[in-house]
Amino acid sequence: MPDRDASDLLPxxxxxxxxxxxxxxxxxxxxxxxxxxxxxxxxxxxDLEVDALLKARLAxxxxxxxxxxxxxxxxxxxxxxRRLWVVDPIDGTRxxxxxxxxxxxxxxxxxxxxxxxxxxxxxxxxxxxxxxxGGGAVRNGVALTVSARTELAGxxxxxxxxxxxxxxxxxxxxxxSIALRMAMVAAGEADLLATLRWGNEWDIAAAVLIxxxxxxxxxxxxxxxxxxxxxxxxxxxxxxxxxxxxxxxxxxxxxRAARAAG
Numbered sequence: 576m577p578d579r580d581a582s583d584l585l586p587x588x589x590x591x592x593x594x595x596x597x598x599x600x601x602x603x604x605x606x607x608x609x610x611x612x613x614x615x616x617x618x619x620x621x622d623l624e625v626d627a628l629l630k631a632r633l634a635x636x637x638x639x640x641x642x643x644x645x646x647x648x649x650x651x652x653x654x655x656x657r658r659l660w661v662v663d664p665i666d667g668t669r670x671x672x673x674x675x676x677x678x679x680x681x682x683x684x685x686x687x688x689x690x691x692x693x694x695x696x697x698x699x700x701x702x703x704x705x706x707x708x709g710g711g712a713v714r715n716g717v718a719l720t721v722s723a724r725t726e727l728a729g730x731x732x733x734x735x736x737x738x739x740x741x742x743x744x745x746x747x748x749x750x751x752s753i754a755l756r757m758a759m760v761a762a763g764e765a766d767l768l769a770t771l772r773w774g775n776e777w778d779i780a781a782a783v784l785i786x787x788x789x790x791x792x793x794x795x796x797x798x799x800x801x802x803x804x805x806x807x808x809x810x811x812x813x814x815x816x817x818x819x820x821x822x823x824x825x826x827x828x829x830x831r832a833a834r835a836a837g
Contacts, residue, residue, distance in 0.1 A: 582692075588684065591633055592682045594632065599698070603621075608620045617669060625680065626645075626646040637660070637684065644663070645778075646664055659803070660684060660685075661781070661804075662682050665680065666695075666754045679702075680694075681777065683781040685780060688802050688804055690708070690781065692705075692784070693782070704758050708788070710788065711788050712788035719761045719789035721761060721817045730745065730767045731746075731767070732747065732767045733765050747759075753774070753813075757782035757813070758782055767814075767817070770812045772812060772835060774812065776803050776809065783815075792814075792821040793814070796811050796832040797829070
């Protein structure tokens with residue numbers, strides 16, 4: 576497919592994500608099988624069904640793009656491709672299984688290692704988030720802007736609890752989906768989202784672009800650039816913040832990040 580502006584593809588990507596979200600909502604009401612694909616990593620039959628639907632719909636939008644999804648065996652052919660679909664069929668599976676609303680369908684189109692189009696469909700929350708590179712980010716059609724916070728102390732962080740070192744922050748309600756937690760930063764509903772562990776590209780690809788297009792600063796846990804379509808399809812941590820507190824957050828987390836990274 577000849578190169579097309581990402582904003583031209585966004586309506587079709589959003590329609591595909593919404594269709595996938597609608598399928599997940601129907602199955603939510605009907606019941607579904609669940610199991611652990613690894614200890615502490617739940618999956619349900621709906622993950623696989625949504626994955627298959629998205630693979631078909633997105634291939635029709637850009638058949639030349641490779642595929643990377645949490646629920647599909649990785650194919651190294653993607654490493655030789657300029658464009659790549661990066662998908663988490665249900666980000667926040669724990670909330671989905673528990674009938675909580677903190678989950679979403681996450682879809683990103685990556686080109687030359689950078690997300691260029693992104694959609695989060697969160698039908699249980701009546702939310703559709705989207706962004707195209709250089710075109711800004713929206714939720715339900717309303718433009719998003721990060722907070723103007725410049726002091727790390729008092730910053731809002733979506734988390735269940737705060738470590739002792741961070742008791743000067745303010746914990747706010749946390750959806751299970753990391754993509755939605757990053758979207759909270761994009762919407763100015765949180766000032767800071769940080770993780771200090773190895774994570775998968777499909778967890779964050781769409782939300783990275785949405786947060787960046789809303790004005791957030793988004794890096795790995797050390798403050799470095801996040802690359803996509805890497806060999807391991809992983810990054811160490813993600814740090815999404817209001818731009819005025821990013822440097823202070825990197826400094827605060829530096830020692831902990833180094834220890835966690837080993």
